[in-house]
Amino acid sequence: MKNRARAITRPARAKISSRTRAAAKSAPKAKAITLSVLKADIGGYVGHSASHPEILARASLMLDNGRSDGAIVDYHVTNCGDDLELIMTHRRGTNNRVIHRLAWNVFLSCTELAKELKLYGAGQDMLSDAFSGNVKGMGPGVAEMEFVERKSEPVLIFMADKCAPGAWNLPLYRMFADPFNTIGLVIDPSMHGGFKFEVHDLKGGRDIMMSCPEQMYDLLVLIGSPENYVIKNVYRKSGEIAAASSTQKLALIAGRYVGKDDPVMMVRCQSGLPAVGEAMEPFAFPHMISGWMRGSHYGPLMPVPHCQATPTRFDGPPRVICFGFQLNNGKLVGPRDMFDDPSYDLARQKANEVADYLRRHGPFEPHRLGFQDMEYTTLPLVLAKLLPGRRRKRK
Ligand code: F6R
Ligand code: MG
Ligand code: MG
Numbered sequence: 001m002k003n004r005a006r007a008i009t010r011p012a013r014a015k016i017s018s019r020t021r022a023a024a025k026s027a028p029k030a031k032a033i034t035l036s037v038l039k040a041d042i043g044g045y046v047g048h049s050a051s052h053p054e055i056l057a058r059a060s061l062m063l064d065n066g067r068s069d070g071a072i073v074d075y076h077v078t079n080c081g082d083d084l085e086l087i088m089t090h091r092r093g094t095n096n097r098v099i100h101r102l103a104w105n106v107f108l109s110c111t112e113l114a115k116e117l118k119l120y121g122a123g124q125d126m127l128s129d130a131f132s133g134n135v136k137g138m139g140p141g142v143a144e145m146e147f148v149e150r151k152s153e154p155v156l157i158f159m160a161d162k163c164a165p166g167a168w169n170l171p172l173y174r175m176f177a178d179p180f181n182t183i184g185l186v187i188d189p190s191m192h193g194g195f196k197f198e199v200h201d202l203k204g205g206r207d208i209m210m211s212c213p214e215q216m217y218d219l220l221v222l223i224g225s226p227e228n229y230v231i232k233n234v235y236r237k238s239g240e241i242a243a244a245s246s247t248q249k250l251a252l253i254a255g256r257y258v259g260k261d262d263p264v265m266m267v268r269c270q271s272g273l274p275a276v277g278e279a280m281e282p283f284a285f286p287h288m289i290s291g292w293m294r295g296s297h298y299g300p301l302m303p304v305p306h307c308q309a310t311p312t313r314f315d316g317p318p319r320v321i322c323f324g325f326q327l328n329n330g331k332l333v334g335p336r337d338m339f340d341d342p343s344y345d346l347a348r349q350k351a352n353e354v355a356d357y358l359r360r361h362g363p364f365e366p367h368r369l370g371f372q373d374m375e376y377t378t379l380p381l382v383l384a385k386l387l388p389g390r391r392r393k394r395k
Contacts, residue, residue, distance in 0.1 A: 035155060041084070043123065049311055050309075052119055060075075073090050076334070087157055089332060095144070141261065141264055143265060154268070158266070158267070177195065198234070199229050293316060302317050303347055
C-alpha cells in the first residue's frame, strides 16, 4: 500500500487533464475547473510599498474583456504591496497558453502604464521581452490547480510581499501534516490517512513526492530549508489536488537580485481537507522568513487585511494577505478579506515586536541573511570592489 502510494506521482493532474480533454471533445461543458493566480511586480507606488489604483483598474478591465471573450470564467484583481495579483478561473487546465498569454498581456500593458505614471521599478518582474507560450521562467509567479468543483468549494488564496517562495513551507506543513494545528488529521476519518507533498528542489531543479505521516521526518529534512526546498503542491492520498504554490525564484531566473519573489498559494478547504480555520491557524504565529529590505533580511511574516498590505517600515516587515472565495460553477464568490479579524491582532503585535528586536541588529547577521544567501543580491558587487579577485560563486 505504502509503496503503491509512493510510486504515484502527480496522479490528480494527469487523471483530471485526460478527463477534461475527453469531456471537451464530447461535451461543451467540461466539469473540471482551473484556478490560476498569476502575479508580477510591474511597478510600485510609492517605492516598493503598494500598487497604483490605475494599474489595478487597467488589469481589471483587461480581464473583464477576457471574461467576455470566453477565455476565462471569472476573475478578481488585487495587489499585495507592490505585486499585481490576477486571480482567474477557467476550463483550460494548468499551464494553458491562452491563460498565460492573457496574464502576460495584462502585465505588459500595466508595465506601459507604470512607465507613463513613472511608478517605481516599472516592469521589475518582466524578465523576458517575448512571450513563448508559458510565463514560467519569464518573471511572473504562477500557482494553479485543476479540480472538479465539489458540492461546495471554499478556497483560500494567500498572497505575500517582501518574501521568498519558501515562506509557505511551514504553514503548509502545519495545515496538512501537524495534528497540533489541524485536529482534523486526528478526528476526521477522511483526513486521518494524511497527505502527499510535492517538494521542489529550487537549486537542483527536481521534484520529490513525500507522503505524510509516513515520511514526516524526511519531509522536514528538506522543507526545513526553505531557501533550497519548497512545497509546490499538496495532494490527498487519492491523488486529488489540495493546495498549490508559486515556486519561481526570481534571482535564480535572472542570475541577480531583481526583487524578492513574493509568492502566492491556494488551498482548498473543508470536507476531507483542512477546515478554513485550520488553514488559517498557522498564520497566528508570525514565522521568520527571508525577504524584507532588499531581499536580504530575515523577518516575521505579518498576517494583515488587504488595506494593511503596505510594507513601509524598512520596506516591511513582510506581509501576507488571504482572500477567501466560494466557487460557484467557476464564479469567484467573494473575496472575504480573511485576516481582517481581531484574532490576528496578537500575531501582528508579535510580528512588530520581533521586527523591532531584529532591526536593532542593523547590518549584522542573523537579521541580514548569511553570505551564501546574499550571493544573488547586490552584495557581491560591493565585495568585488573590497576583495578584488574573489570569484562569485555560481551553481
Ligand atoms: C524588497 C524590495 C525593496 C527594495 C529596496 C531597494 O523586495 O522590493 O526592499 O529592494 O527598496 O530598491 P531599489 O534597489 O529598487 O532602489
Ligand atoms: Mg517592487
Ligand atoms: Mg513585491
